């Protein structure tokens with residue numbers, strides 16, 4: 001095991017906490033960063049801090065935003081009677097890339113996953129319920145959680161929860177391969193899956 005100075009060891013350890021970065025990649029990134037001119041490292045550090053400090057959650061849809069409500073929630077041209085529920089902010093970007101969908105979103109920031117100790121109170125589900133209670137104009141909630149076991153279980157739970165409200169609850173069609181994440185779907189597949197959504 002290589003020994004590093006405390007500051008380099010700390011850099012490697014922090015980078016290694018990022019998703020998808022193993023110890024080897026963390027080492028590679030750390031040495032790349034150390035080889036950069038100081039100004040470039042300062043720019044990188046500044047960009048990290050600035051993005052983090054200026055970003056918060058939209059109080060309406062819970063997506064990341066630097067203004068509240070976010071651009072999508074405050075866009076009056078969008079259809080406020082339809083809300084598409086997704087797992088994470090990346091999924092909003094994927095859906096927006098498709099350009100087909102004109103409704104609004106709700107970001108759960110995860111899915112119900114008892115195996116990974118993610119309870120229903122740890123995702124933004126309460127916020128969805130409160131939002132719907134305050135917006136009687138919402139006619140349809142489209143659940144577009146990923147087609148994984150956790151995504152399906154979460155979709156089922158939300159549909160049961162909303163049933164008594166009389167709101168139409170639909171599930172994005174399974175045109176996407178089972179176990180796949182929304183973000184890896186191509187635009188045509190995603191567009192088809194949206195159009196072929198079915199009622200619970």
Ligand SMILES: [Zn+2]
Nearest residue numbers: 058061070073
């Ligand atoms: Zn929003």
